[in-house]
Amino acid sequence: MNQIPMTTRGAEMLREELKRLKTEERPRIIQAIADAREHGDLKENAEYHAAREQQGFCEGRIQEIEAKLSNSQVIDxxxxxxxxxxxxxxxxxxxxxxxxxxxxxxxxxxxxxxxxxxxxxxxxxxxxxxxxxxxxxxxxxxxxxxxxxxxxxxxxxx
The missing domain is CATH 3.10.50.30 (Transcription elongation factor, GreA/GreB, C-terminal domain)
Structure with a gap:
C-alpha cells in the first residue's frame, strides 16, 4: 500500500479519534448491546439491531484509522x-x-x-x-x- 502523507496535526487528530473510539464509543456500544439483549427476543429488538449496526461502523472506522496511521508518512x-x-x-x-x-x-x-x-x-x-x-x-x-x-x-x- 502507498504511504499516506499527513501533517503532524493530522496524525494527532486521527490518534485522538482512535483513542476516543476505543475508550468511549466501543464500551458504550457494548453496553447498549448488553442492555438490548436483556429485553428478550433479538429478532424484533430495534435497539439491539441499531447497537449492532453502530458497532459495525465503529469497528470499521477503528480499522480504517489504524490502517491509515500504519501507512502514514508524517511530514512536519x-x-x-x-x-x-x-x-x-x-x-x-x-x-x-x-x-x-x-x-x-x-x-x-x-x-x-x-x-x-x-x-x-x-x-x-x-x-x-x-x-x-x-x-x-x-x-x-x-x-x-x-x-x-x-x-x-x-x-x-x-
Missing part, C-alpha cells in the same frame, strides 16, 4: 528548510487572476482537508497545480468554469 513541514517551493504541508498565499483576490491555503492530507479552514487536500486540483511552484510562478487549474490562474505570492512552512 516546520522541520524542512524553506526553499521557497510549494510542498506538502506548506501554507501558500496565491493571487487569483480571475477574481482579483488573494487566498491562503495549507496543503494537507485527505483526512485533514477542510475548505472552510482553507485546508486543501494534496489530491485536489489546485494543490496538484501548486506543488513544486515558487513565488511568482503561475499555476493553472482547470475548473468547471474554465481555467483559473493562481500566482504564488508567498510560501510558508509553518
Amino acid at each position: 513541514v516546520t522541520k524542512v528548510p524553506n526553499q521557497g517551493k510549494v510542498i506538502f504541508g506548506a501554507t501558500v498565499t496565491v493571487y487569483n487572476t480571475v477574481t482579483d483576490k488573494e487566498m491562503t491555503y495549507r496543503i494537507v492530507g485527505d483526512d485533514e482537508a477542510d475548505i472552510k479552514q482553507n485546508l486543501i487536500s494534496i489530491n485536489s486540483p489546485i494543490a496538484r497545480a501548486l506543488i513544486g511552484k515558487q513565488i511568482d510562478d503561475v499555476a493553472r487549474v482547470n475548473t468547471p468554469n474554465g481555467e483559473v490562474e493562481y500566482e504564488v505570492v508567498k510560501v510558508e512552512y509553518i
